[in-house]
Amino acid sequence: MTRTTPPRPADVAAVFPRLGPLARTATRLHPRPGSPSRQDSSVGGPLLWPSAEPWPHCDGTHWAPDVLPATSPADVRLLREIRSAATSRPPEDRFYTPDERAVVERINAGHPCPAGPVALLPVAQLYVREVPGLRPPGGADLLQVLWCPFDHPGETMPRTELFWRSAAAVGGVLTTPPEPAAMQHRGYLPEPCLLSPEQITEYPLTVELEPDLCEEIEAWSVRQKAGALPGSAYEGMEEMYYDRELAVSPGWKVGGWAPWSFTDPTTQHCRVCDSPMEPMLTIASREHKTGIGSWTPLEDQAAAASSPDAVPPDPTTPTQVTIGDAYNQQIYACPASPEHPHTALVQ
Known part of the structure; x- marks a missing residue:
C-alpha cells in the first residue's frame, strides 16, 4: 500500500524565502482500513x-452516561457493519431492514455504564523503522498510544497514555487484551487501519508567523485564488489558500507543524523540565477537507472524485475517529526527554 502526496501547487519557500528556515x-x-498484525504500524490495530x-x-x-448514552465496542462495530451494508446497496435500497433497524434502535438506546476502572482502547502503534520522525528514548523502537x-x-477529548518499548524485549x-465494558463516544473506537508513512515538508500556519510576513502571504493567497467560483471552498476566503494547501497537511501525522484552528497558538511547556514541547502526533478526524484536494494522495484521487453513490468507506474518514466537531487531537512531546509526560490539545 503506497500513498503519494502530489507536488505542492507552489514553492512557497521560493516565493517567501523567510519561510525556508x-x-x-x-x-x-495515511491510515486506510485493513487487517494489521502486532508486527505492523497501525491505527486501531492489535498491540505488541x-x-x-x-x-x-x-x-x-x-x-x-446520561449526557450521552453509553454503548460498547462490540455494538459500535456492529453498528458500523449495518451502516456499511445499507449504504453499499443501490441508492433506491439504502434503508435498514426491519432486523437492522431493531439492532440500531437497541444500540442507540444505550445501556447502563458499569462502575469502576475502564480498560483503555488501542489508538496507534508506530514502529520507528516505519515512522522515522519519531524520537524514542534510548533502547526503544516502538510507540503505543491508548486512550480512555x-x-x-x-475535558473535550479522550485522555491518552503513551508507552515506549523495545519490540525485541x-x-x-x-493475545486477548481486555476491552471496556462500555464507552461513551463511538468516534473513540478507531477502525483497524494499516499505514503508509510518507515524509513531506510543512510550514507554519500564518497565525504562527510574524505579522508582516502573514500579511504578505495572505495578500499573495488572495491573488492566487482571485475569481473563486461561487460555492467553492475559497469563495470569500481566498486568503486561506496558503494555510489550507501549502502549510500544514491534514490527517494523521507525526511531527511537522500544529494544525491550529479555533484557538490561538500557545507554546506547550514540559511539566518536568519546562522545555518548549513539539508536535509529536496528530490524531485527525478527517484525512482531507471537502473541496480542497491538493493534499489528497494520487492513489486516492479517483475515489475522492467519484459520485456520492460510491461504496463506502468514506475516504476522508478511514479511521472513523471523531474528536469533538471533527477536530484534531494534537499530542506534544518534550524534545529534551521523550520519557517526560506528554500533553495534548484539541485543534
Missing part, C-alpha cells in the same frame, strides 16, 4: 503488548 519534516501516516505487563485502565471520573473511551469533566505477547 521554518520548514519541518512531517510524516503523513507484553503478557507480563498489566493492561492500562482509567480510574478517573468519567462523564455521566470516555470524556472526563472539563517484549517476549510473551498478550
Whole structure:
C-alpha cells in the first residue's frame, strides 16, 4: 500500500524565502482500513503488548452516561457493519431492514455504564523503522498510544497514555487484551487501519508567523485564488489558500507543524523540565477537507472524485475517529526527554 502526496501547487519557500528556515519534516501516516498484525504500524490495530505487563485502565471520573448514552465496542462495530451494508446497496435500497433497524434502535438506546476502572482502547502503534520522525528514548523502537473511551469533566477529548518499548524485549505477547465494558463516544473506537508513512515538508500556519510576513502571504493567497467560483471552498476566503494547501497537511501525522484552528497558538511547556514541547502526533478526524484536494494522495484521487453513490468507506474518514466537531487531537512531546509526560490539545 503506497500513498503519494502530489507536488505542492507552489514553492512557497521560493516565493517567501523567510519561510525556508521554518520548514519541518512531517510524516503523513495515511491510515486506510485493513487487517494489521502486532508486527505492523497501525491505527486501531492489535498491540505488541507484553503478557507480563498489566493492561492500562482509567480510574478517573468519567462523564455521566446520561449526557450521552453509553454503548460498547462490540455494538459500535456492529453498528458500523449495518451502516456499511445499507449504504453499499443501490441508492433506491439504502434503508435498514426491519432486523437492522431493531439492532440500531437497541444500540442507540444505550445501556447502563458499569462502575469502576475502564480498560483503555488501542489508538496507534508506530514502529520507528516505519515512522522515522519519531524520537524514542534510548533502547526503544516502538510507540503505543491508548486512550480512555470516555470524556472526563472539563475535558473535550479522550485522555491518552503513551508507552515506549523495545519490540525485541517484549517476549510473551498478550493475545486477548481486555476491552471496556462500555464507552461513551463511538468516534473513540478507531477502525483497524494499516499505514503508509510518507515524509513531506510543512510550514507554519500564518497565525504562527510574524505579522508582516502573514500579511504578505495572505495578500499573495488572495491573488492566487482571485475569481473563486461561487460555492467553492475559497469563495470569500481566498486568503486561506496558503494555510489550507501549502502549510500544514491534514490527517494523521507525526511531527511537522500544529494544525491550529479555533484557538490561538500557545507554546506547550514540559511539566518536568519546562522545555518548549513539539508536535509529536496528530490524531485527525478527517484525512482531507471537502473541496480542497491538493493534499489528497494520487492513489486516492479517483475515489475522492467519484459520485456520492460510491461504496463506502468514506475516504476522508478511514479511521472513523471523531474528536469533538471533527477536530484534531494534537499530542506534544518534550524534545529534551521523550520519557517526560506528554500533553495534548484539541485543534
